[in-house]
Amino acid sequence: MIKKQLQLSHFILIGLLLANLLVYGPATGFDFVSYDDGQHVYENSHVQDFSFSNLVFFWKQPYQNLYIPLTYNLWSLLAKLSDIFPGESDQALNPHIFHMANVLLHLLSTLVMFLLLKRLTNYDWGSAAGALLFALHPVQAETVAWISELKGALCGFLSLTALWQYILFSKSGPDKKKLHYGLATGAFLLALLSKPPAVVVPLIAGIIGYFLLEKSIRKTVLEMIPWILMVLPLVLITKLSQDDSQIGFLPALWQRFLIAGDAMSFYVAKLVFPANLRIDYGRIPEYVLQDSSIFMTGIIPIILLAAILWKFRNPWLLAPLGIFIVSLAPVLGLLSFMHQNISTVADRYLYLAMLGPALGLAFLFQKIEQKRAMIILAALLLIYGYSSAVQVRTWQDSSTLYTHTLQGNPGSWTAQNNLGMEYFNAGNNVSAVKHLSRAMGVSKNDYNTARSMTNLGMIYGKALQDYETAIRYLSEATALNPVLKEAYINLSTAQSLAGKDSLAAATLEKAVEMIPTDPEVYTELALAYSRLGKMEKSVEFFQKAAHIKNAAAR
Template identity: 35%
Template sequence: MTESRPMTSSPSQTPAHRTVRWGRILPSIILVFVTVAVFWPVIGHQFLAWDDSVDVYKNPYLQVPSLSNLLHFWRHPYERLFTPLTYTIYALLAWAPKLLKTNPGAAVVPDPGLFHGFNLLLHLLSVLILWRILLLLLNRSKQPEIGVIVSPDALPLSWAACGGALLFAIHPIQVEPVSWVAGMKDLLFGLFSLAAVWHYLLYVDEKTLPGRRSHPGLHYGLATGAYLLALFAKPTAVVVPVMVGILAGWAWRHTWREQLSGLWVWFIIAVAWGFLTRWVQTGAILAFEPPLWARPLIAGDAVAFYLSKLIVPLRFGPDYGRTPQYVLGHGWLFITGLVPYFLAIWLWLKRKRLPWLGAAAGIFVVVLLPVSGLIPFEFQRHSTVADRYVYLAMTGPAFVSAWVLTWPKKKFAAIGGIIVLGFFLLSSSRQVPYWRDTQTFFEHALKVNPNSFLALNNLGFALAYQGQDVDAIRLFNEALRIEPESAVTHSNLANALVRQGKLEEGIQHYSEALRLVPNFARAHTNLGLALAELGRHLEAIEHHREALRVEPKFAEAHNNLGFELAQRGQFEEAMQHYTAALRLNPGYVDAHTNAGIALASQKRFDEAQHHFSEALRLAPTAKAHANLAGLLLQQMKFTEAELHYTEAIRLNPRYQNAHLRLSTLLAAQGEFARARHHVSEVLRLDPDHKAARRVLERIEYLDRSSKETIN
């Protein structure tokens, strides 16, 4: 007879294991929910006229999906930055709407929602990885003998790590990189840096605690791969080996000599990348290079500024105006610049009692070092400090928060943490809407820093784009009062003045922009347009050619030069430039239209019709219908021409030229009543229209002649 045995549940079914499993699932759900709740509105935000134009929607290498354009970012720096991974992601996101459509001729129109959604996804992944890093660190520091959490006693560590990750996720200083498309490089660099840290710590953990299923080699390979991707996203990742060394040295008590056995390859890569970055940025214009003695003070002031924003998270903006000149011009520099050094001395003295705080502070400072001002960088002409520089550095404060939540009086720590995180959540939720569009963004920036040259210039640009040139001119002049040698602002002011009909004054500002920056391609081609308005066509051609010498892939300059050449009857060369413009930007409506006009002038009607039809498909405007109608009229295709003129008038009932052309067409077909109606509409809109009166007289004459012939 078989002996019966009592039934037992498998370990996976025990209440303890179920509790542990939910202790891992619930924190991740909370992290995702809270982060999405704060940042979900960014998906409806627009691109900003603050680097988004240069990086995305006016980037010449994103206008046409092609392997050569993609490889350009891996072969050459762009805007003095070698960040090929970032620009590859930009390209794929910009091309996605076109590549997913069946219409191969559609123009590349980047969807800001895709970019913002991807930013949010990157931030979410970083938050979740940081949670796992914090949990691993807390486990090693609190329970070094346990390889994996298997006991409900360890459960609070998961929630403590969650609290630290929440600080990283929703602190208001994180709003800038998450809400700004151009902040994607910081998010990519942050994500892959955290992935590198996580896998390296797993590598250290599995080497230190053998005896269970482990793959240290795999983790080391993944860590190194992630580190390389972080460098391809942003060169600031050179600091990651030091960051890893601090964490591993603290949690596993490894000496730096022990650390170098695994990190020496990373340090070699970091040094090589540092030299590459310096070479790429050769020729960068620095408005002011502070003396060597002042740089440690400027760096200290930057760290003190960031600490103040962490503790008192108020008045965040894109431009704090904290330039080296501004900082050196105030006596308080010797307070703010020295405070971090005094704190560092105190932490060193307390290193045995507070090693965790020293490790967190070390991470915070190390990540900030490349952009602290110790080494001058280009954005310092506007400000040494910027919120986006703190993105990965927030790992340090997150670690402090997680550690505090493990203290014996967990209840009080938890209540305090919830209150603080609630405040951060509300503050970030208020901050996110400021990034929804260019005008809102820079109006807020001016409230934070009324003397922000960047905000004045870019708000002026936004208003000019909306047709508010008078207000834009006022803002550009105010920006030039603060920064008189800004070539971009001189060019923007010139654009607004030209639209106001003040050509001579506009030309003066274009010339000043080119004096300041001789290789300013857009200023060259815009100056060419202004000169052409004054009839100075040879000078205009010279400036368009100069723009193309500086920037051969400048589609607008190709189109503008083509137009000038066509006006001089040089159709063959003009078509070469129109073709180049359309190769660079197949959705360039003006280039299609101008090519159609040039081809029609040569009686190449079929080719001209192709370009006019393409322009109409891309932008079904009244003007596009009228252009195609005019071409059809030349080919005696009266019925089709009438249809397009009629559609042009439907779209724009005040389109006088379309009314006149249609009236002439109808009169030629003997439809005098309808012809009179259209010419009368022109005279109603403009009683002094001489051409309309001549057409009306012609219609009356033809009508009388036809009646006399019949009689």
């Protein structure tokens, strides 16, 4: 009997492997996209130049408003592999290696999901169904196919591993408890260093411990104390690295509950009917609050949750529901975060949260006779597998990604702005100006408007040599966003090209005042004074730039 169960488990694991490769394998041949891949990877000198000092750099301070040193170190390692296995194009880095890492991590997460579910349900087919739901649901395509979301894939794998080992710790004998708890704690620590949303893992473990492993609240809390202590420093670092001034709109406290309820309604809808998936849903807080349906989408989920908690005591219902909600809690809008300038909701935020539905499906399969369960499993594989395979292909390159987004959401500022820059890089300035102008028109906050104005100003100045138009756009961009470095630098460049070197220096003086910790603005100001022949001032600001760089490197 045991031998047959092992054979069945091995058969299922092989099936999960093949299903993942069939759906996500094509992603390994995709290119980088300009949607964040540049700032994280292919334009990031700390990643491209593999060295001990650059590896350590990411451990010393947050980078790009995130403290994810483990993820950046993995990207650095993949960049080094690009030197050994260069791609076919003239790119410095081989994108296929980076895509392979994402696919591999998702595959490993799927296998761990199966093992985790099997430990909780002791039912192979139910666990297979849950693992397949996690693996092939179309909302997962964003995390798997987007190089920048290696952080989510890595965090997800390590978080699931921590939870799996915690379950083994809870179910093992005294001789193995320390081993499994140590592995769980180590995996959780690494997850925290991969992406901040791992902070919810102790809460998920607590839900599993209390509802499914039948532990007392006291025992569960005691087991989680070391994990909670690890969370606190990361929460502090993350909070200090986030600049609320860069968030276009900060809703009132009572409004945040409506936004969170609306986000939950959105996620449940996408979970049940995953159609029209895209990188930008445009559901920024201002838009959501102005929509008259907010009192339905925002309040109904809260009422339903209260009713479920009041009426039901079944742990097989409460545990999956609790895991789903807790996993999404950091990104529901109760706390403001940077991506809300684009949209409160995003497919990638569901990655770890899919543990909840996967667990619920695994439990449901225990109530269904095997023949019917197999039919459901086959249908799940075909429907979600096909949908995911189609969704993955929208990530093959930047133009495909943005064009797909605009087909579903013509008002996407992200897609209009980034597609405009794609046209600019391809030398099509007319189309670039058209899409960037549209981006300004659909922008819902000053932060995004300023970025599109900066891009337009740069094109008018550098490509079209219309310096007065460039200066007009860039001046307005600095007024809308007084800490947008690129606006100041491009404005000073346009002013200098227009023969207004003194004005260019004054612009950069303002930039130094507004962004005093960025060495690039000091360097640009030094160059501006050099053009004016003020060498003493030029040397002064070169030295200040070097001082800031050296301080950051220490």
